[in-house]
Amino acid sequence: MKASASNRQTRESAAKVFPVTEPAELLPFLLKNVTNAGRNSIKSMLSRGQIAVNGKPETAYNYQLQTGQTVTLSKEKVIEAPPLIGLSILHEDEHLLVVVKDAGLLSIASDKETDLTAYRQLTAHVRADGNEFNRIFVVHRLDRDTSGVMMFAKSEEVQQLLQNSWQETVKERTYVALVEGMLKKPEGTISSWLKESKTLKMYSSHYPNDGLHAVTHYKVIQSNRNFSLLEVSLETGRKNQIRVHMEDIGHPIVNDKKYGSKSRAINRLGLHARVLSFVHPKTGALLRFETEIPKMFLNPFREGFTAK
Template identity: 65%
Template structure:
């Protein structure tokens, strides 16, 4: 090379037949060496006389992620789909595989100093879309502006019984008991205000499948409000369920839409309704 440059710009010029993301992936996988040293930093400085070597053989693949898949990733965010049964982040007493730990290891494969930051959580037995930040300032920007940043947060819930009113809104003040169980206070302004909107997607005598929109994001909000409605989430023993139709909690974070905290772009991620939720209705139809 004849002029100073940054590594990514140099690679984009030399590999012009490849897309930008493909070039960044080659760099991130450790396939680029500068003066015989593997380099992954986009802004690594190059000077005249430096030798840049590109290996077109992909290195050994990273170990597969357990219980989650990455839906989207950029320099600021990782959006994942989490399966039921996987902890979002470990408590102080637990030392097991979590979404947080796996994603930390994922980012450190390409950036040894990298880490991720929790933006919001899903209960262990709730599946669906989750967002993590890759920088602390991005985490803070999202958490400080959560109500405005999040444009849509939609769940599906399989609940017990036939919900007679096809759609409605549940509003209450949530508090936490000494046993760490959330409940709706009978007194106004006593606790955190929580508002949940629901619409029935499918119903039978035994079950209802609800689309649930969160206006607020309180701990266990949907689970408490479904119990208040008289139709607890299937599999939710903590909040009144007696059904064993599922081996998991009947709650899935289906849609997350938000304004990107850096670019301002509107982003929307939608996942499928878990098949086990729909099978509950098929099983019921059998003689």
């Protein structure tokens, strides 16, 4: 145990991390924060690749830093974070990561796949400064075939703060869903009690209080006789909630064979987590992240569209 603690101290002393609290150019930021090194020394560190922004080496003096980024100063050349596959970072600070995940990428490992996951890639990302003790922690998940915004914590403390106050902390969690058919009502609410079958499929129970209560609100964005594009907001966050509720009302999500879809109008599941807004568990700031509607979700509403 003593040897492990000693190794950790050695690694931590070898790299210094400075959070960016306001926009600034990189060189002036370093001159202000690195008090034990002169201008020429800092320029040399930049040229040698010892300075990283969010884990990626940066050599430009005038690189424009943004609030929420982290600058790492290492005694050795910074190990560049491996490229992210099916994943991009929207926000990173010392407490959490907000990312957008592509459809087809697992959030965390399953029995069948342990390598290419959002969790594994982001773990490698936060360890790119050479500190093998850096970790990330799962806050919530997206299904493998669902794309969109999700969040990870950088400490167990922040993970617990977010999970224990999720209903109060999350101010907006909005999806877009491409579903089969034209809905009769332009907006509505679906409420049921969800259970999981022996085959791991979620379903709505016919009996009140039998399972986990789930509430989904929807609003039609665009529709024709074959398809509808919906804005969907969650009052609760149950497993497969939107997919079950869309099947319940007779408008399953496109390409969701598990939950009743017969259409393959697009070559992926028609569900995307578009907006995530929450109160930062440490700073108290209200953060909001919004992504574009996937372009292929709009294809069924274009003139001349034919489903394959």
